[in-house]
Amino acid sequence: MAEHEEWLTRFITVCSGLRNVHIKVPTAVVRGHDATLQCFYDLEGDKLYSVKWYRGGWEFFRYCPSEYPPIKQFKIRGLNVREKDSRDTQVVLENVSKEISGAFSCEVTADQPSFFTYMETAELKVVDLPKKDPFISGLKTRYKLDDILKANCTSEGSHPAANLTWYVNGVPVEEKYVHHQQPMLYNIDDLVSAQSTIKLKVAKHLFVNGKLKLRCSATMHHLYHKSSEKSIELQRKRHRSPYVWLDSSTTTELPFELWEMPAERPAQATVLGFHTSQRVLRNQKNYDDSEAEVATDVQQVRGCVGEEGQHFIGQAFYVTNYF
Numbered sequence: 001m002a003e004h005e006e007w008l009t010r011f012i013t014v015c016s017g018l019r020n021v022h023i024k025v026p027t028a029v030v031r032g033h034d035a036t037l038q039c040f041y042d043l044e045g046d047k048l049y050s051v052k053w054y055r056g057g058w059e060f061f062r063y064c065p066s067e068y069p070p071i072k073q074f075k076i077r078g079l080n081v082r083e084k085d086s087r088d089t090q091v092v093l094e095n096v097s098k099e100i101s102g103a104f105s106c107e108v109t110a111d112q113p114s115f116f117t118y119m120e121t122a123e124l125k126v127v128d129l130p131k132k133d134p135f136i137s138g139l140k141t142r143y144k145l146d147d148i149l150k151a152n153c154t155s156e157g158s159h160p161a162a163n164l165t166w167y168v169n170g171v172p173v174e175e176k177y178v179h180h181q182q183p184m185l186y187n188i189d190d191l192v193s194a195q196s197t198i199k200l201k202v203a204k205h206l207f208v209n210g211k212l213k214l215r216c217s218a219t220m221h222h223l224y225h226k227s228s229e230k231s232i233e234l235q236r237k238r239h240r241s242p243y244v245w246l247d248s249s250t251t252t253e254l255p256f257e258l259w260e261m262p263a264e265r266p267a268q269a270t271v272l273g274f275h276t277s278q279r280v281l282r283n284q285k286n287y288d289d290s291e292a293e294v295a296t297d298v299q300q301v302r303g304c305v306g307e308e309g310q311h312f313i314g315q316a317f318y319v320t321n322y323f
Contacts, residue, residue: 021041021119022040022041023038023120027123028126029124031159033096036092041118048108048109050062050064051088052109053106056103062074104121128158131186143233144202145202146202146203149214150198152195154194155218157191158186161183162218168213169212178199210233211234212234214230
């Protein structure tokens, strides 16, 4: 019984001598940059025997306060420790390369009599950020209702491939409307390009104030976030032109409804119509032949443009005065 109580007391002492071991390792670091790995612990009054760092199963750094010098390094290809900035609670890696990506572990050991040891592990990835900002292609500026909207988003030259996300008016698009292609080789340096395609049916509720804003965002961990955005308009039905063509060889009179007085007659003369050898173009809005005096001097006009964008070359006649 006494032996059992003595063992239990020693067990509690050992478990309470070293506790709260945890590490802080960046999830991702840009290739060529430095990385700081931190290891925290609470000895609760005990002495520290050692702190060891491993890449995978291989030790590359050791700190023993009872030895001189207290720091020892063990060479691993691609791992370079900046010793002057490293100690028991942190290790600084210089100019990191992609080959060191993987699991990093910190092992803390308390001094005698317990020599209790605890280890924590975390993943570190070395990445290459995209060479170019993401861009959207294959998109038209206007769509009609029930058209199929299809566009591509590309982020080039990274490792690994960037994560691409689509947004419509700031709201993430459901994955069922998106297809992510396999990353494509960008160059011989193991860099790749990410591409994603959105495909959805154009509906009225997708437009806010007549516009649909489509955005594609490329992200890589906490290190990179860039977006490309384009606006789309809803194509409206064409309205009838305000001009009427009459064949001058068969009639010279306008339909009755075109003889109504305008609500507000312009104070100055305006271009009334456009004359060619066969047809006469008259403006429905401003023409009132009963109270208008038509200029006898017919002028040659080039570049006359109607409200619907028609372009004419020929002769124009003018309303000169209203009574």
